[in-house]
Amino acid sequence: MxxxxxxxxxxxxxxxxxxxxxxxxxxxxxxxxxxxxxxxxxxxxxxxxxxENFLNEERFAQSFARGKFNVKKWGKQRIVNELKSRDISKYNIDTALKEIDETDYLKTFDDLAEKRLTQINDKDPQRKRRKLADYLLYRGWEPHLVYDKIKQLVP
Structure with a gap:
């Protein structure tokens, strides 16, 4: 019942x-x-x-973007896709992304890529590059950032 x-x-x-x-x-x-x-x-x-201001989609989107970036180290693409899956409007998604400081964004990306590279125990540079790319792309980091970083880190 x-x-x-x-x-x-x-x-x-x-x-x-x-x-x-x-x-x-x-x-x-x-x-x-x-x-x-x-x-x-x-x-x-x-x-x-x-x-009564208990429900505010713009505030939700901003809080979601800040949290997923700061805590889970997600890139903007993953954040956008997750917000879209929750039917958040383009306006609110754009507003939410403004919560992420560009300097912090790039520094977090660099730190994450370097940290992950130290965890990949593969001698073959090709596989190493692929594993790093898969990890960063899955987390929603933009492909151009990912591939530029890989060229820099795994020659």
Whole structure:
């Protein structure tokens, strides 16, 4: 038996959900569907959360970009793709990327590439280059940065 929620209970529950951590609209709607709320109630609650500033997609995107860059060392491409998968608008994605300082971005990239290279125990330079490229590209760093760095690090 699933618990049923009144509109007020669901509002309060989602206020807590959004206050705990920045959320995007898609996550909030998914949570409400999980709670078996009807579409009209979902719309009402989402509007309430936006009006009360519990839900703000621009703020979510900025926080997401800062966190994934600072903590997980993701490049801009991965951040953009992840935000797109959450249905974040191009405007909010562009705003979010402005949260990342260009100097920090390039320094983080250099540090990450050099650190990863020391962890690759392969004597063959071709395989070494491929492993480093795969690692950096998977993390969402731009291909031109990756290949220039590899030329520099693994001659």
């Amino acid at each position: 699933h618990k049923t929620y009144t509109l007020q209970e669901a509002k309060r529950k989602l206020e807590g959900y959004c206050a705990y951590q920045e959320r995007c609209h898609k996550e909030v709607v998914a949570k409400l569907r999980e709670m078996r709320m009807i579409p009209e109630a979902i719309d009402q609650i989402v509007v309430h959360l936006i009006n």
